[in-house]
Amino acid sequence: MIRHRLAVHVAAALALAAPLASFAFQAAPAASSSVATQASATRPAQLADFDAYVDNVRKTFDVPGIGVAIIKDGQVVLEQGSGVRKLGSPALVDAHTMFAIASNTKAFTAAALSILADEKKIDMSDRVVDRLPWFQMSDPYVTREMRIRDLLAHRSGLSLGAGDLLYWPATSYSTKEVAERLRYVPITNSFRSAYAYDNILFAVAGLVIEQVSGQSWSDFVSSRIFQPLGMTETKPNFHSIKGDDDVAVGHAKFNFKELKPVEPMAWDNNPGAGGIYSSVHDLAIWMRVQLDGGVIGKDAQGKEKRLFSAERQKEMWSLLTPIPVNDPVVPELAAAKPNFSGYGEGWFVSDYRGHKLVWHTGGWPGQVSRVTLVPDLKLGVVVLTNAESGAAFQAVTMRALDAYMDAPKKDWTAAYNAGVQKTEGNADEGWQKHVAARDKSSKPSLALAKYAGTYRDPWYGDVQVAEKGGKLRMTFSKTAQLTGAMEPWSHDTFLVKWDDRSLNGDAFVTFNLGVDGNIREVRMEPASSLTDFSFDFQDLRLTPVK
Incomplete structure (x- = not known):
């Protein structure tokens, strides 16, 4: 979101109706060696060639740089980089390179609200209008019944991506102005009746955090989440990045063809939906806290310290909004088809090979990513990239998941590449239909x-x-x-x-x-x-x- 660089739903390839990042095409940038950070746990045998596998993914899907971290049973298995931060630059991606994590920010906004709920400053069932009296949707019933929990669940009745042009590409509206304009954004479905991904209600969620805490969203997540967890390589927005920071540059296919760097963007008017920059090193910390149920250690007296309660985590990971499960776009991706899919509070929830997955993706100008948790295996995988290829982060994630699920070794790179080719072909066919229907002999009716x-x-x-x-x-x-x-x-x-x-x-x-x-x-x-x-x-x- 947030921006969600969702030109193509990789979800269709996964047989999920969840928005992910777009596929990318063309040849790969020049190869460069992986940069790894020492890990504290042994890799499974199936990941013995993982460095070479990630490099091949990068080349296949034309991604300059990829960061990956895996944790298992509370220990870091690996955290490393592959490729370069920017095309034409020698600086390599490593475990400490910061990327825009985009909609993976939503889980942090959900955690921030959970912290306030644990402190009894809010209840997730509170009406939004009781916290923000000026809040208004285009339907009076929805305005009255919208609860804080609903802001995080993509079930408001808004259409897919409704209102995104208020902040994407970057606009001069303030966050409150964005939220105030919700009263004019059309509602196309019944309230709580169907899933439709949105970003705009996370802007409202951020304003609730600010109203209740007395801090800006950025200050709250920095002081109440990043600092307690020691996430020193995580910034609430691009403006927090310093000139000498280890940060990746995004890349996009200009005219869907030529891969080039894009200008960085700061989402000042909807940071709660997708503003955060982070590294795989820091996100390994975040995943470990998630898998530990919110526990962040013990105090001097040996008492358990928590970021949020176990009850709140259970709610964040519970399915609130069902998502239809579709067939994959190509047969090669059939193994990824889940039995169920849905959305909780800031997280997608589905299954893979009999294991519950809690996950999210993010898309930003030139950067897309995925964070995946497997609670019963105490497994976490994060993949950050500096190009707009959802196929790349999917291929890396699925290879890592298979390694811990005793699954047959599968060439996910080839499978997702088949999906890319099919989707690209469908797009070409659609454009040719436009061209065929065009009346070239016609002229505008007016001067x-x-x-x-x-x-x-x-x-x-x-x-x-x-x-x-x-x-x-x-x-x-x-x-x-x-x-x-x-x-x-x-x-x-x-x-x-x-x-x-x-x-x-x-x-x-x-x-x-x-x-x-x-x-x-x-x-x-x-x-x-x-x-x-x-x-x-x-x-x-x-x-x-x-």
Whole structure:
């Protein structure tokens, strides 16, 4: 989220309906040696060649750098890096390299609320309006009945990624302004009736933390989670990164083709959904505390110290929102299909080979990741990457899980590569359908200058269309990166191509005319099925501002 770089749902390949990160294509960057940190536990035999396996994953899916850590029974099995922090730079990824962990942040927000619940400062069943009286959804019933727990469970009735354009790409709205605009974001499902991943309600959850604690979200998670756990390589946002820090640079496929570094982003107006940067070394600490039920040690008197209670952890790991289980996109991924899937409080919950999994993924401009816990095996696996390839972190994670489940050795790299090829082919087919349906002989109904003007959506705000030199340009007023040229496509539909080609979010823009020939409404939709769902253009209802 958070941004969730979800151009393709790797979940479809896993037969999960959970949003993961997109597949990536093309050739690999030059190989570089793995950098490992001394571990305190012995690897299982199936992971004897794990370093070479990770390097091969990196090459296959064109990922410059990958960080991996595995813990078992409270001990570090390995924590290491493979590849480089940035293409063209010699600096290697190691266990201490910080990556944007994106939506893996959500578990930290859930933990922060759990800390407050343990202190009796909130109850997870409290109504949100009792904590934030100004809070409002577009449905009065949902406004009244929304509980703090609901903010973490993706069952609000909002559509997939609803409202994401309020903060992705980066906007000038404040967190409170984002949350206040929820009253205009359309609700498409019944409350608590179905799963639909969102980021915006985690902004509200962060504001609850701030209202109750008297601290900013960043200060709270830093002082109440990072510091007690000794997570010195974990920062609440990009602004906390210093110039000499060991930090990875994200990479994206510009125009879905050429891998290049992207500019870093800070999610100032929704940090609770995806703002954290961390290393695999620190996330190994986080996984160990999770697997230990919240226990972080003992005090001077020998009394158990906890980050949160066992009861709260049980609730965070309990399934609140069922998620449909779909067939995998290719047969090679059939073994990954779970028997059940759902979402708890800041965590996905499913199963694999008879074991319960508690896990999450994250997607950010140029960086995607996965954290996976297997409670009954006391096993934790984290994979951080600096490219937008969900296939890479899946292939590494699944290899590690198999090693501890006595499963036959499987070439997950080949399996996920088959999924990549199938998904890429489906996207190409979809685009060709657009091209075939296009009426190339048609022309816009109006002179181009007539399309120019300001258009307003109730929840996003203003979008400008300007005409200069016989060409149109579109600009989202609160989003600097959403500026691009509009090319006539068919009749009164244009294709807007954003100047920032790393976004891969071009969109069709259709002007609907009234009987008098004036523009009544403007609708948009992503041009490619590979476009991240956080570009929720389809939810915009733009009307002319007179």
